[in-house]
Amino acid sequence: MKGLSLFLGCLVPNRYPGIEMATKLCLAKMDIDCVDLPGASCCPAPGVFRSFDRTTWLTLASRNIVLSEQMDRNMLTICNGCFSTLEDANRTIKEDDIVKEDINEHLAKVGKEIKGDIDVRHIIEYFYQEYGPEKISSYVERQLDIRVAVHYGCHLIKPTKDRGLGGFERPTFFDELVTALGATSVEYPDKVACCGAGGGVRSAMKERSLKMTEAKLAKIKETGVDCIVNSCPFCHMQLDSGQDEIKELAGTEFEIPVLHYTQLLGLALGFPAEMIGIDTGIEKNRKLMDLLDSQMDS
Amino acid sequence: MEDEEAMEAEISGKLNSVSVGALRCMQCGICSSSCPSGRHTSLNIRKIVKIAGKNSDILDNEELWMCTTCYNCHERCPRGIDIVDILLKIRAVAAQSGRILPEHRQVCKMLLECGHAVPINDTNKTKRTEIGLEEMPETVHKYKDGLEEVKKLMTSCGFDELIMQNEGENRA
Numbered sequence: 001m002k003g004l005s006l007f008l009g010c011l012v013p014n015r016y017p018g019i020e021m022a023t024k025l026c027l028a029k030m031d032i033d034c035v036d037l038p039g040a041s042c043c044p045a046p047g048v049f050r051s052f053d054r055t056t057w058l059t060l061a062s063r064n065i066v067l068s069e070q071m072d073r074n075m076l077t078i079c080n081g082c083f084s085t086l087e088d089a090n091r092t093i094k095e096d097d098i099v100k101e102d103i104n105e106h107l108a109k110v111g112k113e114i115k116g117d118i119d120v121r122h123i124i125e126y127f128y129q130e131y132g133p134e135k136i137s138s139y140v141e142r143q144l145d146i147r148v149a150v151h152y153g154c155h156l157i158k159p160t161k162d163r164g165l166g167g168f169e170r171p172t173f174f175d176e177l178v179t180a181l182g183a184t185s186v187e188y189p190d191k192v193a194c195c196g197a198g199g200g201v202r203s204a205m206k207e208r209s210l211k212m213t214e215a216k217l218a219k220i221k222e223t224g225v226d227c228i229v230n231s232c233p234f235c236h237m238q239l240d241s242g243q244d245e246i247k248e249l250a251g252t253e254f255e256i257p258v259l260h261y262t263q264l265l266g267l268a269l270g271f272p273a274e275m276i277g278i279d280t281g282i283e284k285n286r287k288l289m290d291l292l293d294s295q296m297d298s
Numbered sequence: 299m300e301d302e303e304a305m306e307a308e309i310s311g312k313l314n315s316v317s318v319g320a321l322r323c324m325q326c327g328i329c330s331s332s333c334p335s336g337r338h339t340s341l342n343i344r345k346i347v348k349i350a351g352k353n354s355d356i357l358d359n360e361e362l363w364m365c366t367t368c369y370n371c372h373e374r375c376p377r378g379i380d381i382v383d384i385l386l387k388i389r390a391v392a393a394q395s396g397r398i399l400p401e402h403r404q405v406c407k408m409l410l411e412c413g414h415a416v417p418i419n420d421t422n423k424t425k426r427t428e429i430g431l432e433e434m435p436e437t438v439h440k441y442k443d444g445l446e447e448v449k450k451l452m453t454s455c456g457f458d459e460l461i462m463q464n465e466g467e468n469r470a
Binding site: 008010011013014015017018020021036037038039040041042044045046047048049050051052053054055056059060063106107109110112154155158159160168190193194196197198199200201203204205208209211212215274275276277 | 334335337338339363364365366367368369370372373382386389390393394398399401402404405406409413414415416417418419422425426429430431435436437438439440441443444445447448450451452454455456457460461
């Protein structure tokens with residue numbers, strides 16, 4: 001199998017570098033062959049850019065894919081939005097020669113050509129399909145005996161006919177990867193519901209997008225968890241910064257720590273919280289770390 | 299006047315062709331009952347599917363932009379209508395006729411300028427170095443020739459024109 005290149009996107013390197021660090025540390029510790037992808041741009045994001053002009057969206061996505069093709073590596077994404085764009089674009093290029101020709105005409109102007117000979121992967125489905133929960137658990141140095149609300153996000157699994165990861169009503173693959181780290185994945189109402197951020201709604205109608213987030217957070221809070229784990233920095237932002245924004249707007253306090261899966265995995269592999277972007281200066285995060293530390297002592 | 303009529307005709311032709319799939323709709327309402335946005339906003343996706351392609355008023359409907367593209371409606375539609383794909387194509391017709399929300403235009407300008415929808419800032423440069431990463435990520439932020447390529451491609455696709463045009467007469 002081909003090695004991997006790490007596609008960073010925008011939010012991870014520019015807002016949540018801890019997720020970038022967690023990903024790099026985990027992949028290195030697991031001896032997964034993954035290198036940087038120099039010169040990549042925004043995927044571009046599926047919400048706004050795909051809405052406005054499909055050709056621009058496909059062309060920029062194709063340029064990013066070409067960078068990985070030139071290294072003869074499959075592309076690894078750590079964001080549902082990037083996965084949605086790049087997987088969709090890559091499949092379109094592979095399946096539709098007319099579109100491919102059209103996009104290559106644009107790419108030729110910068111001396112590039114897309115071939116359609118690599119795959120785009122998302123770290124969650126990559127771990128699940130290439131490693132599986134059992135093998136993942138063999139790397140664990142620190143069992144995380146905590147209750148986790150798994151948030152799949154929309155674009156990891158939908159549209160299901162394109163993603164091929166099974167049905168979206170009750171998926172289990174992500175939960176299995178969380179359970180592999182010693183945690184309990186708790187069921188909660190509307191678990192597969194959207195975080196509220198996608199489609200350009202957060203950027204243009206933040207208050208309305210936060211209504212959706214508040215509804216989701218309320219159900220998670222009621223269920224009682226130690227943290228939320230996601231697979232997407234945009235969901236991450238909506239569920240995490242969203243808590244502060246909701247507090248300001250509506251006065252509702254949730255105080256639920258939010259981790260990207262690579263951060264949860266990072267903790268399980270023994271990396272300290274600060275190194276992987278979990279800010280223990282924030283009370284809810286400190287409580288989570290205290291809980292985990294108390295398990296180490298016992 | 300004739301120009302305006304021709305433009306109207308072109309728009310309604312485009313709307314018609316992107317919405318053909320919606321003709322299979324039987325108005326069962328599964329889409330609306332599956333819509334997370336519809337629970338909290340005025341988005342009525344059943345109604346949008348109903349009028350898609352029939353009336354160009356839809357282009358000025360704010361509800362077009364309340365969809366998070368979660369695909370629930372799309373997945374559950376018993377008639378197999380690709381609802382989100384249709385909605386995105388209607389959005390494209392709206393954008394191409396100058397109906398772009400100011401916040402979305404801003405995000406597009408970021409892409410035009412930096413190659414990123416969300417560019418780096420000083421806080422995050424510091425955050426990066428504090429945890430042992432390089433100050434600038436391995437993206438077009440660090441590789442200026444890469445950024446030039448991205449800009450060239452956006453010009454080639456006419457994206458800069460699309461975003462910078464009609465800015466004063468924002469209709470959305």
